[in-house]
Amino acid sequence: MFDQDHIAEAIAWRHDLHRHPELGFEEHRTSEMIAALLTGWGWRVHRGLAGTGVVAQMGQGAPVIGLRADIDALPIVEATGAAHASTIPGKMHACGHDGHAAMLLLAARQIAAEGVEQGTVTLIFQPAEESEGGARVMIEQGLFTQFPVDKVFGIHNWPGLAPGRFVARDDKMMAAFSVFDIEILGKGGHGAMPEQSDGVIAAAGRTAAALQEIPARALSPLEPGVVSVTQIHSGSAYNVCPDRAVLRGTCRWFGPEAGDIIEERVRRVATAEATAQGCTANIDYQRRYPATINSAPEAALARDVAAEMGLDTAMTGPSMASEDFAFMLNEVPGAYLWLGAAREGENPGLHSAKFDFNDAVLPAGAELWVRLARRATRG
Numbered sequence: 015m016f017d018q019d020h021i022a023e024a025i026a027w028r029h030d031l032h033r034h035p036e037l038g039f040e041e042h043r044t045s046e047m048i049a050a051l052l053t054g055w056g057w058r059v060h061r062g063l064a065g066t067g068v069v070a071q072m073g074q075g076a077p078v079i080g081l082r083a084d085i086d087a088l089p090i091v092e093a094t095g096a097a098h099a100s101t102i103p104g105k106m107h108a109c110g111h112d113g114h115a116a117m118l119l120l121a122a123r124q125i126a127a128e129g130v131e132q133g134t135v136t137l138i139f140q141p142a143e144e145s146e147g148g149a150r151v152m153i154e155q156g157l158f159t160q161f162p163v164d165k166v167f168g169i170h171n172w173p174g175l176a177p178g179r180f181v182a183r184d185d186k187m188m189a190a191f192s193v194f195d196i197e198i199l200g201k202g203g204h205g206a207m208p209e210q211s212d213g214v215i216a217a218a219g220r221t222a223a224a225l226q227e228i229p230a231r232a233l234s235p236l237e238p239g240v241v242s243v244t245q246i247h248s249g250s251a252y253n254v255c256p257d258r259a260v261l262r263g264t265c266r267w268f269g270p271e272a273g274d275i276i277e278e279r280v281r282r283v284a285t286a287e288a289t290a291q292g293c294t295a296n297i298d299y300q301r302r303y304p305a306t307i308n309s310a311p312e313a314a315l316a317r318d319v320a321a322e323m324g325l326d327t328a329m330t331g332p333s334m335a336s337e338d339f340a341f342m343l344n345e346v347p348g349a350y351l352w353l354g355a356a357r358e359g360e361n362p363g364l365h366s367a368k369f370d371f372n373d374a375v376l377p378a379g380a381e382l383w384v385r386l387a388r389r390a391t392r393g
């Protein structure tokens with residue numbers, strides 16, 4: 015579908031973005047580059063939603079299709095050794111959002127060259143997908159009231175699937191998530207005289223074990239759920255029982271009822287285990303993203319388009335990872351799509367310090383966007 019030199023240019027944009035990663039809501043350079051390219055191709059460009067968001071439109075009237083790419087990087091020290099490695103210490107594109115931006119740009123160039131005869135194509139370059147909820151902020155600031163769309167799609171490169179694979183599930187795609195901080199407080203004392211202090215360490219250990227049992231015992235075996243304790247901080251000496259411990263972690267689920275059960279149990283378990291050891295627990299539990307649930311007709315449309323391209327659309331998943339595209343799917347029918355992007359040999363996963371977007375799948379991702387835009391705007 016694309017000229018070879020256009021593909022080469024898109025890969026060069028991807029490498030340029032990779033060299034200059036920007037964290038959530040700070041994607042100023044990235045946003046500038048995207049807006050400049052789109053303006054040059056004749057798109058009507060709007061900037062400023064969620065600060066660094068870029069929305070661009072071409073065509074007019076109904077139907078209106080929204081195509082979304084996320085653009086933020088992660089606070090990770092890059093270890094790829096690539097020629098285009100990050101030039102900014104402690105920041106890197108370890109989730110492939112550099113590739114997502116370049117894919118949508120390559121598609122945008124092609125769509126502009128072909129012209130939009132009917133309906134409207136709306137491109138959404140979204141900041142801060144990683145934990146900050148840039149999609150939610152764009153929506154709160156009027157994304158879908160200023161730019162109403164009939165359907166919205168998002169694509170993520172998926173290193174767990176081989177190139178040529180493509181997944182658009184009819185319903186559950188990715189899980190909802192929360193984060194928690196549990197502070198356990200009690201009396202500290204001499205390590206040799208445990209009877210003189212409260213069991214802060216015992217409470218922390220028991221809490222960690224009991225929390226991770228919640229999905230197994232509080233949810234139906236047919237209902238997916240995860241509680242992972244990912245941090246425990248306490249103590250500073252061999253012979254001192256500490257007076258404070260902090261546990262942190264994340265929970266994942268799909269159904270709203272499961273989300274309520276998990277939250278209630280986390281609070282109950284932490285409080286009970288602390289109390290049993292003579293301690294108190296301060297619990298800060300925050301729900302972050304809802305579950306990413308596709309609508310079946312839009313998922314079917316995406317599979318149809320992928321099948322036209324010869325991609326294998328066999329179903330797999332869902333994933334217990336989370337995605338803030340969920341906020342867009344709460345507003346508008348649409349689908350979140352995984353594009354197979356595994357590398358031969360060593361294939362580091364998303365968020366690995368060695369992860370680098372697989373440029374070989376960039377043209378397929380862009381072609382998918384162009385074909386989806388054509389199909390969805392022609393009704």
Ligand SMILES: [Zn+2]
Nearest residue numbers: 109144364365
């Ligand atoms: Zn990510």
Ligand SMILES: [Zn+2]
Nearest residue numbers: 109110111170
């Ligand atoms: Zn990502």
